[in-house]
Amino acid sequence: MKSRVLAIASASLVVLALLAASCGGSSNSSSSSTSSTSADGSSSAQHAFETDHFAKGAIVGDVATADCTLSGGSASTCATFTISGLPETYSTGPFCPATITTPADQAGIWFDGNGTYDLTGSFIKNLSTFYNDSQWHMYDDLGKVNVTDTQEAFLGAARPNVDPKYQNYCVEGRVEWLTNGEPITKTVVIPTTPVRASRSTTADGLDWGITLDGIVIAKSAPVNAILGAHTIASFDDCGGHFNNVEGYHMHGVTGCGTLDDDHITGETAMFGYAMDGYPIHLPISGDDLKAADLDECGGHSTPGLGYHYHANDPSKNSVLTCLNGELAMSTSGNGAGPGNGQGAPNGGGGPDLTAAAAKLGITVHQLEDALGQSPNGDFTTAANILGISAADLEAAMPKRPDGANGAPAPN
Ligand SMILES: [Zn+2]
Ligand SMILES: [Zn+2]
Ligand SMILES: [Zn+2]
Numbered sequence: 236m237k238s239r240v241l242a243i244a245s246a247s248l249v250v251l252a253l254l255a256a257s258c259g260g261s262s263n264s265s266s267s268s269t270s271s272t273s274a275d276g277s278s279s280a281q282h283a284f285e286t287d288h289f290a291k292g293a294i295v296g297d298v299a300t301a302d303c304t305l306s307g308g309s310a311s312t313c314a315t316f317t318i319s320g321l322p323e324t325y326s327t328g329p330f331c332p333a334t335i336t337t338p339a340d341q342a343g344i345w346f347d348g349n350g351t352y353d354l355t356g357s358f359i360k361n362l363s364t365f366y367n368d369s370q371w372h373m374y375d376d377l378g379k380v381n382v383t384d385t386q387e388a389f390l391g392a393a394r395p396n397v398d399p400k401y402q403n404y405c406v407e408g409r410v411e412w413l414t415n416g417e418p419i420t421k422t423v424v425i426p427t428t429p430v431r432a433s434r435s436t437t438a439d440g441l442d443w444g445i446t447l448d449g450i451v452i453a454k455s456a457p458v459n460a461i462l463g464a465h466t467i468a469s470f471d472d473c474g475g476h477f478n479n480v481e482g483y484h485m486h487g488v489t490g491c492g493t494l495d496d497d498h499i500t501g502e503t504a505m506f507g508y509a510m511d512g513y514p515i516h517l518p519i520s521g522d523d524l525k526a527a528d529l530d531e532c533g534g535h536s537t538p539g540l541g542y543h544y545h546a547n548d549p550s551k552n553s554v555l556t557c558l559n560g561e562l563a564m565s566t567s568g569n570g571a572g573p574g575n576g577q578g579a580p581n582g583g584g585g586p587d588l589t590a591a592a593a594k595l596g597i598t599v600h601q602l603e604d605a606l607g608q609s610p611n612g613d614f615t616t617a618a619n620i621l622g623i624s625a626a627d628l629e630a631a632m633p634k635r636p637d638g639a640n641g642a643p644a645p646n
Contacts, residue, residue, distance in 0.1 A: 293449030408477025487549025511560025
């Protein structure tokens, strides 16, 4: 793991040098900060949404900017754009170890909410002891690890309801195994002038955000389902992996890819934007973490940057914990995504998915994950991920007052 991260770090220095030329430049680039009022009423410069920060190619096509109403009713400006779906400045993988003696530098990592582990051959060999469950046995008599090495195996295993024949498999994917054989792009709507919300939200049904490299920062990987099926949904050293719905997406932040740290000293670099438009910076630890006095969402306001988040350590299997900004209302609506509704999560506003998840025999997280990957209230994709019919999923979902799936969420 170490050598790869170093290689990536040096690669991103080149990118940084290129970015530094554009960020905050005097020419016609978008303004780098706007004045805003934070929740406590104090004014500070807010590091705003800037397309200049993204890697070349991370945004596909044009960025459409328009007036929008945010989830708390605030008027703002929102950018609608499409991300490329594959990191622009690093190669994905490696993921699973080939054999039970494969060293760390030839494989990825695994994190399960309790820790981050090099996904070495010996980690695979030791799984039954590590998880105290004798049903783990992920390798053959010759020491070859069971890896999903075909598209069929990947599609059967890289989903919350793992096909039983892929129990005891280390799961990995490739871009060429995705249904269309190419990266899965995603269109997102992000406030360019973020606004603090009256309360935090877990933005159910939405991803946490996007990286400057053009990939989705997904919610938690469904670890209980993964481990329950005796699989390991391997991550590469950059904390990402493939599934057939989001393509390559990130669950843990290890510092890969395009970074922006030209703004201020004493801060970790920015690597992405949350769905509420606030920047997300790399994790901080130790004394810096104590000094930072982060709020419940891992955010704080600093004089040079305004409000921003620091990502959780990858071991948490959740890049962020919650969002403190208002979310963009989806113009096309999302019947399944309470994150698009006013006041969303943490009780109130959006539909309660607990009953639906129970009906389907899955966790709320799994349901959220699947729904988060089905834009615009279309249940087909979510149903595919969950391995059930769209009709069954729709039947289990809470009914909206107006019965419509395509309309904007109710206020
Ligand atoms: Zn900037
Ligand atoms: Zn995932
Ligand atoms: Zn900070």
